[in-house]
Amino acid sequence: MSFQIPRGTQDILPGETEKWQYIEQTARDLCRRYNYKEIRTPIFEHTELFLRSVGDTTDIVQKEMYTFEDRGGRSITLRPEGTASVVRSFVENKMYGDPNQPIKLYYVGPMFRYERPQAGRFRQFVQFGVEVLGSHDPAIDAEVIALAMEIYRSLGLQKLKLVINSLGDAESRKAHREALINHFKQRIGEFCEDCQARLEKNPLRILDCKKDRDHELMMTAPSILDYLNDESRRYFEKVQMYLTNLGIEFEVDSRLVRGLDYYHHTTFEIMSNAEGFGAITTLCGGGRYNRLVQEIGGPETPGIGFALSIERLLAALEAENISLPVGKGIDCYVAALGEKAKDESVIIVNQLRKAGIVADKDYQDRKVKAQLKAADRLQAKYVAILGDDELDRKVINVKDMNTGEQTEVPLHSLVEYLKERLR
């Protein structure tokens, strides 16, 4: 009997995990600097939460959720995204009462969507995300976008494209929606099936259609930007001004439609335009949601956030040929020959470790030659060689694996000797 990993999931093995840790650490450090605090919420929630927040006409809800009934008969769903949980927690823990407003949060963790896996798409994937609750200052929109860009930049990514758009407030959205329906309604028969279905349910999404992209009505379709009321337009202009002042380049794309229903005003996407990145281009998506908190049962509170996938970030790094500075080798390998020396090596390795030196030894009963080979494979900077005769004389041979030079060092000063050289 043998087992296989479930479809669309992956094991992250040593050699890879270091990269994950490095990325997560980079993101955490930046969040610290921007003064965002980590929040940890459950990996599953009541299904109803996602129906409410993500929107029941979305693909996520309609065909991608991992939903099951628990033993108590409750409908439970593995979270497909992070915002709903954060907002739920914000409301449930009455964070709106906290005097430190806005509440600036970040999270990292696995998300689940039942999709057919392909390049950059998994059933379990890890998102790093940020949510700011309680501010409707366009400057916070810019800050959130800047933070996202900063994460990519500080990992070395260059080939990025930031696209922003505004969906406006409820009034603007409504006016635009009507204009879209009027625009397409007469000739909707010329469009694909999906678009026909979208006309009444979510006409905004027609603009996102890949098939009918070149239809003449697409070219002439009313742009949301022309339907923004004064307040919405001013808001969007402010966001753009702040981004410009921060030196962040962007493109405005009035066709940028995000997949979740809860967005208002600012939406944005960061894409990779590296060669050979394949069909997946979106690294990060986010936007403002001013009605979501109310929807979940809290007081009227504006919010904005983004989520990025670590898997896609890694793919982008690979596409740009960037290798992360993750430490691999060890400081010292202790090679022992002979029964007594082996026993002693257990103690020596322990002493080295206590002194902060990355140390290891042989546990395979290998011969000296093979121990040296193992040390080489582990990229050990030094090998401390101990035989019974050295042990009798209370010394140890330290070999510098770069130069091949070997020095006899008194056992009691081995730690000092190595620390001196490893600095």
Added chain:
RNA sequence: GCGGCUAUGGCGAAGUGGUUAACGCACCAGAUUGUGGCUCUGGCAUGCGUGGGUUCGAUUCCCACUAGUCGCCCCA
């Protein structure tokens, strides 16, 4: 959910309807019984994703399944 391609040792990869499944890398051992990275010698798949079928005989042909991969939809 739909379509194309793929599935051989730890990894990469050749191959054939028929008695021993190339090769390369990695690994292990020896040359060198206390010293790595180079060299040489030897070792390393009772098995060709899983299950059926065709056949005297299948890893090779057919079907299904599973998985991977690419694309569509959509998204992170």
